[in-house]
Amino acid sequence: MVKFNRFKLDNGLRVIVHEDSTTPMAVLNILYDVGARDEDPEQTGFAHLFEHLMFGGSVNIPNYDGPLQRVGGENNAFTSNDITNYYITLPSANLETAFWLESDRMLSLAFSEKSLEVQRNVVIEEFKQRYLNQPYGDVWLKLRPMVYKNHPYRWATIGKTIKHIEDAKIEDVKAFFKKHYNPQNAVMVVGGDVKTEDVKALAEKWFGSIPAGEKYNRNLPLEQPQNEERRETVHAKVPLNDVYIAFQMEGRLSPGYYAIELMSDILSRGNSSRLYKSLVKDKQLFSEVHAYVTGSMDTGMFVLEGKPLDGVTIEQAEAALWQELEKMKAEEVPANELTKVKNKTESTMVFAEMSLLDKAMNLAFYELMGDADDFNLETGKFLAVTAAQIREQANKLFRKENSSTLVYLAEKVEEPAEVISE
């Protein structure tokens, strides 16, 4: 049970306070309701590039990181297809520094050309490091456009192509800031060794005078239900074959979500899971196999991935995966097995309460989804799932005409060059 207090400033900023006196630290987490799904299809990767620019100085503070490090603080941020989240941890005695820094960059950025130029390069290197220069690193660049034909989930947060990042202009940066970075589109969580009254005073002082800005009304093209089997095969310089099968599923906010997530646990969580036991251990078809959900706000993806062993054909590998899916469709999950994944979910929630930052991020995310209190109700929703509901979801999801299969065929990898030493 994570307790919290909640209030809202006149400009629309939602604030949540989680008092935890067991730590000498404080966390300030700000979630902005903007992600890669809000990008122009011709300017993809922008939400993430923008996240980098948020560290390039704000209107009154030329350097963001230095003053925070000077008071013993650390920060980071991440961008997903749905949200952009920024966080600071610092000794609680220096909490006001976090308010000073975060409020100034919500007020306005410095919009420096030099910062834009450098961060374009940094993000291009990130693009190479994570997506292009790794075996299988480009999987999301290929799989997303197969699963999504209309919705902006069809591109990854890094963007469709490096070109979109190269082309970013300072005017675009300004427009994006104006559209998305204002109090109405943000949720702030302050947690740790703090008092609600102090947080209220600091929030009024530093954020109260920031103009409300315009409310961004999201109006994204919906993804139409899929009605045909999709398939792509790529020949790539990778050492092993790899099979991905993705299915469209309901979004994070739909009631069916909980059964679907437990279904992915039954298939793939831990060494007691079905895919591991059956396909890695018993039948010895794969060296590794996974199932997971993306947990996206709009239509999500249920993904299966496996690397078949040498000598196992792609057809055999796919057939084996489908056999497990058909079993989920045909038979209800036995009571013991369902209890097992529920117990694991429950204990995971207890362990998650050990981390202040995790609690703060979760409160912000659940508030964005509707109500921070739902974070505390989450375990109950998983525990209420029935075997019949799981079977129903399996039948809904695991249909060929709802599947997108991406196969990597390993081209012979060249022998590594000799190491030259001197």
Next chain:
Amino acid sequence: MSILNRETPPQFNGVDNIKLIHPQASQLANGCKIFTFDSGDQDLVRIEFIFNNLKFDTKKPLLNVATNTMLTEGTSKLNAAQIADTVDFYGAFLQVDYSYDHSQVTLYSLTKHLRTTLAVIKDILTDSIFPEKELETFVRNQQQKLQVSMQKNDFVARRIFNKALYGETIYGLGAEPEDFKSLTRADLLTHFQQMYQPANCTAIVAGKADPEILNAVNELFEGNWGEVTAVVDTKQVVADPSADRFFYQEKAGALQSAIRIGTPFVNRMHPDFPALQVLNTVLGGYFGSRLMANIREDKGYTYGIGSGITSFKKAGTFFIASEVGADVCKSAIEEIEKEVNRLKTEPVSEEELSLVRNYMLGSLLGSLENVFSHADKFKNLYFAGLDYEYYDRYTDTVKNINADRLQELANKYWNFEDFYKVVVGKY
């Protein structure tokens, strides 16, 4: 009402009073040492069983890691599936981890299920049998995973680097696919029996570790460990580093090059270690470091660059690592050299040094997030043969070190010419 001054930072406070929780120490009659951290509001506990690795055998280089990884694969009472079923059913987490000096088995469990989950760990630690079929699966899957890792430039660079510094020792080990084939069940069993002994075991209990929990640990392990054999040889040796200094593996079509630069170094046991950590932080130990400021934030050559010091029982390493655009690899190395040398020739300004001081103290405070982190701090000390005085010395050093001393250390410990330099990709 006064107008808000947004240009001037708010007043701030230094970090004082870093309080570390000390453990309760006890020992079982069979020699197993237990350290307990009883704290926290959640009804859960983490128990780590940590063993010194056996002396490295160049003919059987993978025995330490393979024995550890296969501990979850079966005992005479429970097969691999039953072990996994029990752990998962009770919402517990079982991890096996191998590092250069130690191997460990960790259990995370809700306290209400601890007796059941701990019984599985006891079985694993005292009665693992390494079934032949599971060994075959392990070997095959590890070989496949290694093939994937070998396509990652940073992984390959780290292997070449470790090999250059530590040769045919446990610290230089880079497995080849054939090494897996030489693993035999008989060797694993012997290794297991020699290594997973109470006298070679340190258990660290953290969380809601009340007397009831400790009783459970004592009852299960006291006198129940099976046949106790003689203390085994856990001493590691170090080899002479390679005479070559530069290593380059070309990768056709690489978009980025992995760089790893560094040298054998003093470790945590050395009196200069805390001061060297300050020096390292200035160079590459945090987001605002000189390497990041220059090579990422000014030049845009990389997504990330950092430096670090690793401390082993018998060795230490100082290293700088990054992945940079293939076309700017040479320039990046030149900038790294400049930054290393600048710390030798110019004193660090008081402004920068005070920032680093505060950052390091805040970071230490922030690293004590929960009872598990307190236990982790203890492990750093205990396995280096140090006591809590180390952290007093560490905080004193961070607070009081001056620019002259840092410059002196840079000159004493760093010689870029002499550093090992590894590039994988394009140069």
